[in-house]
Amino acid sequence: MKTVEPILLSGNLAAAYAIKQLDVDVVAAYPITPQTTIIEKISEYVADGELDANFMLVESEHSAISSCLSAASAGARVFTSTSSQGLLLMHEILFITSALRLPVVMAVANRSVSAPINIWCDHGDIMPQRDVGWIQLFAESAQEAYDKLIQAYRISEDPRVRLPVMVNADGIILSHTYEPVFPLEDSEVASFAPWKLYPLRLDPENPLTMGAFGYPEYYFETRYQSAKALEDSIGIISEVDEKFGEISGRKYGAVSPFRCEDADVILISMGSISETIRATVRKLREKGEKVGMMSLKLFRPFPFKEMMGLVKDAKAVGVVDRALSPGAIVGPVFNDITSALYLSKMSVPCVNFFTGLGGRDVRMADVRDMFEKLKEVAKTGVAKEHRFYVGLRG
Amino acid sequence: MKRELPRWDEMEQGFVTRTLTEMVNKTGTWRTFKPVINHSRCTKCRWCIIYCPEPCIHMEVSGSDEKIMIDYDFCKGCGICAEECPVKCIDMVEE
Secondary structure, three states: OOOOOOEEEEHHHHHHHHHHHOOOOEEEEOOOOOOHHHHHHHHHHHHOOOOOOEEEEOOOHHHHHHHHHHHHHOOOOEEEEEOHHHHHHHHHHHHHHHHOOOOOEEEEEEOOOOOOOOOOOOOOOOHHHOOOOOEEEEOOOHHHHHHHHHHHHHHHHOOOOOOOEEEEEEOOOOOOOEEEEOOOOHHHHHHHOOOOOOOOOOOOOOOEEEOOOOOHHHHHHHHHHHHHHHHHHHHHHHHHHHHHHHHHOOOOOOEEEEOOOOOOEEEEEEOOHHHHHHHHHHHHHHOOOOEEEEEEOEEEOOOHHHHHHHHOOOOEEEEEEOOOOOOOOOOHHHHHHHHHHHHOOOOOOEEEEEOOHHHOOOOHHHHHHHHHHHHHHHHHOOOOOOEEEOOOOO | OOOOOOOHHHOOOOOEEEOOHHHOOOHHHHOOEEEEEOOOOOOOOOHHHHHOOOOOEEEEEEOOEEEEEEOOOOOOOOOHHHHHOOOOOEEEEEO
């Protein structure tokens, strides 16, 4: 592999750089912290003639995603980006995009939702989007946000998939932190994710209607078709990851395990928090503690098969949720994992940790506390309590 | 009328419909009750043809023979024809 010079980029600037190399045709967006610098940079690229795209500064996120949907239905390669309230405003259009099988790609800088108003990171904005039928990838670093966006277009535009993709990167923590990012050559990106004109599009020469009235005889089949495509996309996502690894030397997997092989207790997490947990595992392993962790890189479709083999010998499993699910008995990520365990007939005791809401720092000491709790559970084999609110006062 | 509908994997991606679909999408599948004309009592007054909101009732002519016919591909079973028929010769039959 040839040597590549790294560039110093924040998560957002890395995303914008990827979009420039991917040569998108239409960008429609509305500014919202912490996503704003992505589209700010893209508008600069367009103004400077570095990216030949139609940049639409629309009046709301609802219009942003609607414009992307429309442009994609005419065959354009599109991009948008948002956070928090903006993502919530897009909500209704997200379902339409996936059911119409349009390859829209969006970067989300994950941020808490109001009230109170808070611009920092948590997964409160993305969890309400669980059932919109989009592929949802999670990045742990600026490098990964860059890589995942390039993968996202290849996945999304694959005729076997044809589904919209969200690339999630934790707001502020990843969006605004600078790190050395190793980019691909423009030509490498162009040959890895080449744009192809899809036959099913709005074309005056061959007219068709998308998303017209669906009678009860057709609605169920249409929704199932897109849900099945999402379920089946898991193989193609890993195939794209594999191919990306061949050209870049970086591949991520649907789950990224670290020291799980002989671990008694395993902590599962998603997003930037995984970096802190990985560092803590490294420290605890030095002391001879049999701990492991797993970072969930793909949230939808949920990679339960990939996960189950890794936790089968654990004595206790902890799941970190960076969002609340009020009124539910557990958090959203925990919910998926325990369902998968139950259906795989595994009865390992599980504990749900809620932490890092509204940008609250999660430190190595917090992670050590979580592992201590898990070790107690592993010793007795029973989780007396299944929810812990790490760092909550009172 | 129960037509063979496409399976989920026989449908085009993304619920695409093409032009002239009104000829293909037989909306008669909405129906629960089907109007059936008792031709021996029918006076061919054409009242049902005028009232049918679709309109899917027509007069079929062959030679000197005239017969009121219902196009079940599009009849939604609203029952207006049965209600308005002056000689009450249309029955609504559950399908």
